[in-house]
Structures are given as structure tokens and as C-alpha cells.
């Protein structure tokens with residue numbers, strides 16, 4: 385077990401780190417630990433639907449490089465931003481003594497989530513009843529929908545007109561009126577979502593948050609990352625959500641609305657593919673999913689689900705919803721490895737399997753393990769077997785992917801590098 389000396393970014397390259405399951409693989413922690421190797425940590429897609437936990441703090445919008453005082457942090461054009469949640473992230477960091485404002489850069493083409501999109505998201509889920517996607521309710525899908533309809537408000541649009549704020553407020557009013565007209569429970573619904581506040585009050589908070597969190601000095605042109613790369617810097621692209629939530633390659637329609645895969649980093653950071661360097665994939669030793677959608681290896685035993693949920697703290701970092709739990713299916717991981725060109729693999733949360741009998745699933749056979757012992761942070765025979773099995777499987781699958789690290793706890797130091 386060695387140090388993280390396999391993390392060797394190349395100058396002028398974007399390395400991509402992404403989840404290979406349904407999100408919540410512990411990407412934030414890995415980004416936090418490898419960020420010191422990079423000049424810039426960049427988010428390329430998604431928005432406040434992501435909840436990246438770094439130790440005890442959860443960031444929704446700001447890249448997980450924030451805790452590394454030397455990293456610049458960038459929110460790319462592929463992202464959607466709710467200024468209220470960005471402000472909350474900034475405040476959480478200030479509370480622990482980190483002021484990131486001078487090293488946070490936001491693409492002028494990032495799209496704005498307004499209270500209208502949050503209302504539409506929640507209302508559309510409410511109307512779907514049992515057929516709902518299980519969205520995070522953060523306005524993600526309506527914001528991307530408006531964007532593809534060529535109607536979204538980007539950061540640059542907001543700054544380019546004096547009437548932008550009024551336009552947004554009018555749109556919120558229209559949406560509120562439509563919801564109230566559409567069904568008899570509309571009025572009550574809006575009241576609950578706005579916590580009894582008026583459109584004016586909600587919009588005042590939104591504007592105050594915008595002014596605080598997106599000052600003009602933080603806004604940069606679309607080619608910011610390209611310029612950075614041309615100067616020889618190394619960039620880490622931090623994926624949000626994960627492969628099986630990708631709008632194109634995921635379990636459609638039970639997906640998010642952005643491109644969460646490696647290819648998404650090019651679009652969402654506005655860099656051509658030739659700049660992509662290494663790809664890190666992250667999985668969990670067991671699998672979880674929030675929201676609806678297929679999950680073949682989900683536990684059917686309620687007791688086991690509850691036990692693992694408690695032991696692994698498996699509640700959504702953004703929504704607090706209990707996560708569904710099952711075993712990791714290596715065939716699915718393999719598909720995600722191929723589709724994303726993963727060079728290095730991290731397996732997180734191996735500590736949760738301490739003393740547990742557990743399984744990993746793949747098409748050849750299921751492997752049962754007796755329980756891992758990580759007491760002195762020293763792997764026992766079972767963990768060594770587990771590592772060996774994963775390594776053999778990676779070799780057998782001819783993907784060229786190397787197992788690089790094993791996560792053994794929530795802290796920065798809780799990663800074994802192989």
C-alpha cells in the first residue's frame with residue numbers, strides 16, 4: 385500500500401473524475417484528496433442536485449477542490465446554478481474559515497435556475513404521482529429543458545440587460561398562476577413550496593443571493609479553461625451524478641438532464657477532446673441509488689437495507705432521502721468503464737463492509753466474502769482477496785483499467801493507494 389503517486393497530472397490536460405454507478409460514490413472525498421495535484425478543479429455539468437460530501441461539509445454547487453487553498457475552482461458552461469444554493473455553499477465554507485470567493489470562477493454561459501424552474505420541477509413530479517422520476521426537486525430538468533428550447537437565462541444574459549430580473553420575476557408569476565389554474569391543489573402547493581412567502585419575497589432572496597454569490601468579478605469567458613490549459617495548467621474535471629444518470633447513456637427516463645459522462649467534460653468546460661488526459665472512475669463497494677429506476681441487485685430484505693443504510697449513512701446528501709441499497713454489479717461497472725474510458729478505479733466505503741458478509745455480483749458468478757477487518761487500517765486476508773479479485777477481473781476484462789485506491793473511511797487520509 386503506497387502513497388498516491390499514481391496521481392501524476394500532465395500539463396495542459398484535463399483529467400476527469402466520475403461516478404460509475406448512480407451517484408453518491410464518494411467522489412467529493414477523492415477530489416478533495418487529489419486536488420492539491422491540480423491547478424483548477426472544475427464542475428462541468430449538473431447543479432445543486434449534486435451533494436458532494438467532504439468530511440462533514442456538503443457542497444452542492446462549488447467544486448470539491450474548495451478546501452484545498454491553492455486550487456482555483458470553476459463552474460462550467462454545462463452547469464446550472466441556483467444562486468441561493470451557491471450562496472449557502474459559500475457561507476458554509478466561510479463558517480469553517482475558508483473564503484473561496486477570490487478563487488471561484490463561473491462561466492458566463494452557466495445557466496441560472498430561478499424559482500420558476502424549481503416550482504415546475506416539483507409540480508411536474510407531484511402530478512406524476514407514483515410514476516415520478518424521484519428528482520431532487522432542485523429545478524434541474526426544467527432549466528435544461530428551457531436551455532434546449534433556447535429560452536434559458538444564462539449568467540451572461542442576466543448581466544447584459546437591465547430588465548433581466550423583471551423578466552425572471554414575471555416568469556415566476558406566470559408559472560405560479562398556471563399552477564394555481566391547473567389543479568385545485570395548486571394554490572396550496574405553491575404556498576408550501578414558497579413557505580408562505582410571496583413571489584416578491586422569494587425573488588428578493590434570489591436577487592440578494594445572486595448579487596452575493598455571482599459578482600461580475602467571478603464571471604469569466606467561455607474559453608477560461610482552454611486558456612488555462614494553453615498556459616500549461618492541469619485541470620481536474622469533477623463529475624456530478626454518475627454514468628447511469630446520464631441523459632444519453634443512463635437508465636432513461638430515470639436520469640438527470642445533463643451529460644454526466646467523460647464526453648460531458650468537453651461540452652461542459654468548452655474544451656476539445658484532445659485535452660482530455662486520464663479518467664478516474666469511482667464506485668462504492670456496495671451500491672446505492674436515490675430516486676426511482678432500475679436496480680437489479682437491490683436488497684429485497686428490508687432488514688438488510690435498513691442495517692446498511694444506518695451503517696453506511698446512506699441518506700441523500702442533498703435531499704436527505706433514504707438511499708436504496710444493493711450489491712455492486714461488476715458487469716454494470718464494466719459497461720461504465722468502457723463507455724467512459726476509465727484508466728484508474730477507486731472503490732469507496734470498503735470500511736462499511738467491516739465484519740460483514742458481502743457479495744459482489746458479475747456474470748461469471750457471485751463472490752461471497754466473509755467480512756473485512758480494517759481495525760488497524762491494515763487489510764486482512766479478505767480485503768487482500770477482494771483487491772486481488774477486482775484486479776483479476778480488471779485484467780480479464782482487458783479494459784486496461786488499474787485499481788488505484790480503496791476508500792476506508794470519510795476522512796482525507798482514509799484512502800489506501802495500491
Ligand code: IMP
Pocket residue numbers: 406407408433434435517518519520521522523524525624625629638639640641674675676
Ligand atoms: P434531477 O437531477 O434532480 O432531475 O433527478 C433525476 C434523478 O437523478 C433522480 O433519480 C435523482 O435522485 C438522481 N440524482 C440527481 N442528482 C443526483 C446525485 O448527485 N446523486 C444521486 N442521485 C442523483
